[in-house]
Amino acid sequence: MTTIRVLGAGVAGLTCAYEFARAGESVEIVERAAAPGLGCSFHAGGMISPWCEEESAEPLIIEWGREALNYWTNTVPAAAIRGTLVVAPPRDRPDLIRFARLTSHYEKLGTEKIAALEPDLAGRFDEALFYPEEGHLDPRQAMAVLGERLKQSANVSFRFNTEAEAISESADWTIDCRGFAARDELPDLRGVKGEMLVLKTDEISLARPVRMLHPRHPVYIVPRGDGRFMIGATMIENEERSRVTARSVLELLSAVYAIHPAFGEAEIVEMGCDLRPAFPDNLPRLRRIGRTLYVNGLYRHGFLLAPALARRAAAVVLHGEFFPEVMDADPCERQRA
Ligand SMILES: Cc1cc2nc3c(=O)[nH]c(=O)nc-3n(C[C@H](O)[C@H](O)[C@H](O)COP(=O)(O)OP(=O)(O)OC[C@H]3O[C@@H](n4cnc5c(N)ncnc54)[C@H](O)[C@@H]3O)c2cc1C
Numbered sequence: 001m002t003t004i005r006v007l008g009a010g011v012a013g014l015t016c017a018y019e020f021a022r023a024g025e026s027v028e029i030v031e032r033a034a035a036p037g038l039g040c041s042f043h044a045g046g047m048i049s050p051w052c053e054e055e056s057a058e059p060l061i062i063e064w065g066r067e068a069l070n071y072w073t074n075t076v077p078a079a080a081i082r083g084t085l086v087v088a089p090p091r092d093r094p095d096l097i098r099f100a101r102l103t104s105h106y107e108k109l110g111t112e113k114i115a116a117l118e119p120d121l122a123g124r125f126d127e128a129l130f131y132p133e134e135g136h137l138d139p140r141q142a143m144a145v146l147g148e149r150l151k152q153s154a155n156v157s158f159r160f161n162t163e164a165e166a167i168s169e170s171a172d173w174t175i176d177c178r179g180f181a182a183r184d185e186l187p188d189l190r191g192v193k194g195e196m197l198v199l200k201t202d203e204i205s206l207a208r209p210v211r212m213l214h215p216r217h218p219v220y221i222v223p224r225g226d227g228r229f230m231i232g233a234t235m236i237e238n239e240e241r242s243r244v245t246a247r248s249v250l251e252l253l254s255a256v257y258a259i260h261p262a263f264g265e266a267e268i269v270e271m272g273c274d275l276r277p278a279f280p281d282n283l284p285r286l287r288r289i290g291r292t293l294y295v296n297g298l299y300r301h302g303f304l305l306a307p308a309l310a311r312r313a314a315a316v317v318l319h320g321e322f323f324p325e326v327m328d329a330d331p332c333e334r335q336r337a
Helices: 011-022 059-075 090-102 111-117 139-151 179-184 246-259 261-265 302-319 329-333
Strands: 003-007 026-030 084-087 107-110 127-131 135-137 156-159 173-176 190-200 210-212 219-225 228-232 267-278 285-289 292-296
Touching (some): 003 011, 011 139, 011 292, 011 302, 059 302, 084 111, 090 127, 107 111, 111 127, 135 139, 139 156, 139 302, 179 190, 179 292, 190 246, 210 246, 246 261, 285 302
Parallel strands (some): 026 156, 173 292
Antiparallel strands (some): 084 127, 190 228, 190 267, 219 228, 285 292
């Protein structure tokens, strides 16, 4: 049995740990926080929407995103498949046309069908795109489900409140999933700031994520149940993670108010932000240096990509496989000093 130490219990760390545990390896997860999923993963919207991502993402994201749909509904059931609704204010109709041109697996809806799908949006938009096969999950719940499953595995142990650097015992392999914190070893990693809000209101209900297109401030709403809605997310090339700015709140709230004025009366129950870990091309990487495999660069696609990336991480370590789409030939050869 190989001993595997996973650093970081975000979506990358937990999905990796799960793959190694399923293969029967001995897995130790080291996390500086007191519980899993409290890093960047805590703030994610949890949209599993590969076809909407076709608008701006590489084909790899779409292909792996389809794997994620299967993972989060069958392997670790946490997602609901109720589709995604994409709308635009009348003046931004060209954006909707452009979005339709760049994406697939959607139906065009008119006023009546929009009302049938989301009664509270009746009369608010003339046109929409509906992606029926897409899903969404609550990232905090998904992390808890995965964390519990791992805790119940006889071959898995957790060390919370522990800094990776404080551990001196060796393992056969280290899987570094520290997110943006791994920049100390991965200098080409950058942080892309994302801010989000959670609103609570009983005045409106939505069954599925709604994305509203806008040339400068696109916004999405993900229903979380119990009258709560996650509103996301800003994308700012700035590595300042400690505060949510008034401008961002203003932009997110104005956009969401344009979707439905009932959000104007909602209670703001949470504001948060973090740094999405990203490489220069915004694609994920498996970077092997000696007996450490860095699993990182999930950018804005953590829940969409982690299952597929974790599967490949296990294949690299356990079967010596090589995945050119996410591995650089160069660092694979490099041995850590
Ligand atoms: C506002 C916002 C909205 C987003 N929406 C979506 C979305 O809708 N869908 C989607 O798929 N993705 C979304 N993302 C992106 C997603 O959240 C990230 O891609 C993902 O969380 C990155 O996961 P990770 O496991 O690499 O990092 P993290 O979740 O940050 O996990 C890293 C873990 O390592 C731990 N750690 C760090 N250093 C150490 C150390 N030295 N010792 C021990 N432990 C350590 C941290 O405490 C943390 O728990 C969003 C991000 C933001 C900010």
